[in-house]
Amino acid sequence: MIPEPRSFLGTLFGKAVEVADPIRSLAAFLPEKPEGRVLVIGAGKASARMAEAVEAVWGPCEGLVITRYGYARPCKGIEIVEAAHPVPDEAGVRQTARMLEMLNGLGERDFVLALISGGASALLAAPAGAITLAEKRAVNEALLASGAPIGQINKVRKHLSRVKGGQLAASCWPAKMLALMISDVPGDDPALIGSGPTVGDTGTAEDASRILKHWKIDAPDSVAQVLAGHTGVLAPGDPKLSRVTNRIFAAPSQSLKAAAELANAQGVQTELLGDAIEGEARDVAAAHAALAIARQRDLVDGSSPLVLLSGGELTVTRIGDGIGGPNAEYVLALALALEGQAGIHAIACDTDGVDGAADVAGAVIDPATLKRAEALGLDAAAFLQRNDAHSFFERLGDQVVPGPTLTNVNDFRAILIQPGEPT
Structure with missing residues (x-):
């Protein structure tokens, strides 16, 4: 059974944070x-x-x-x-x-x-x-x-x-x-x-x-x-x-492995793109969007969903005066590149609970993100241009705000791809 996308992605992020909690992991090294x-x-x-x-x-x-x-x-x-x-x-x-x-x-x-x-x-x-x-x-x-x-x-x-x-x-x-x-x-x-x-x-x-x-x-x-x-x-x-x-x-690799094991246990295939990905957030998002659409073409009706997992630390070159961070900018750029592609959902969050300088871990997107934004009079491309991704997702109610997570193994990104021929 295909999991409810938003809840599933949030659970994967929660698992990544949980595994890196020092209360769970430090004692063995002391x-x-x-x-x-x-x-x-x-x-x-x-x-x-x-x-x-x-x-x-x-x-x-x-x-x-x-x-x-x-x-x-x-x-x-x-x-x-x-x-x-x-x-x-x-x-x-x-x-x-x-x-x-x-x-x-x-x-x-x-x-x-x-x-x-x-x-x-x-x-x-x-x-x-x-x-x-x-x-x-x-x-x-x-x-x-x-x-x-x-x-x-x-x-x-x-x-x-x-x-x-x-x-x-x-x-x-x-x-x-x-x-x-x-x-x-x-x-x-x-x-x-x-x-x-x-x-x-x-x-x-x-x-x-x-x-x-x-x-x-x-x-x-x-x-x-x-x-x-x-x-x-x-x-x-x-x-x-x-x-x-x-x-x-x-380390990030441990958290991504734990998220992959959780996804597999729920009947979702996993593909690890790497735990040390660097680069401009919007450029990496464009590459991941193209990959997600290509992977969706390979999924036949009735096959299990696939989740693409990645970590690392993306960067943002500020050209605007908005409120943003690399994770929020990544998912905003991802939404624009996907253009509402059916069956693809995503989350990107910093495992320390702080994306950039904002007390927001990141955000989630779904196939309806751009349409919902348009209905509210929000121009997604303009928000991206002024590096204002946090403001964009705040208006949509799609921010992920866990508060202090008390750990920090860098960015966590997951793209859930459900079967279905791309339009």
Whole structure:
């Protein structure tokens, strides 16, 4: 029996989030609590939930974790504080300074557990050199709006920071460190998660300068001065990283696999397009729309439906002044490319519950999306042109708003294709 499309797609997204919940997945990667002083630090949109999971096993711990506003969790010993994401604020600067102070004077017998997830890049805010927070915010906002891949954005962030690119781990030397991570980056490279505060980097300040130039980012003099000198980013083989172990315990591939297993259990075929897809949201949507129509042609009457699953991190080059994010923009562009094709429904959401800067995970579409929009006087193409996808789906009532999910394994996309000859 063909499942009800909207409910089915929502259930798949829910499963993807559930599997990545640190309460379910972290304990298996946690060692016995070491003897002596144990300090728990962390940052990211999932970091408070990770801290909660740690204390569920180890009991109350000393430490400090920085998470996004609204993402705090109750802990008995670890202090949970909040700051801004995706653009850093003064609270992030203050709390990062406090964290660095806590790490002063650690010895060889001390143990640091670092909890890192997506969002740490903005939440760990310690501008290098004479760069002000306002200047760092301006560069960050310009990069986010440029359409630059997240890997390149993080490379610049590392060299403009006093904590990224292994510098946070170096602050703990000579203590032993275990960094547990949730991956939200294509390819699951630990050096890219949260801009790698516990991982060395082979990139240089010159690389960061070239990225800014390529994406036409007008950087202030303070940024140019930092990048012209020797930044604090550590090489992977630096001795101060020799006592650090970095381990990913939750990743996009696990969530997509769980969603596929759930779909199969409900009699739906699955095809995984990849868990590390990158690119401009509207371009990827056009390619996926063409693929979905082609796959529908291959389905004969009476065959099982097919769902196309994909993850990764898409980008949006801002050309308008609307409210949008890569997931909402993807499904809006998908709807336009499908042109109301019968039998094809889709969902695209960020697993952290935040698409772009909006507290909306994403949206769903169906064959009637464009007709319903037209009946309300909404020009879908115009909304896409001004990067206003969230406003479009809000008017239609098709947003997905789960609230803080307390995890972050990047984008989740599912296209449900029911049998039927395309018109």
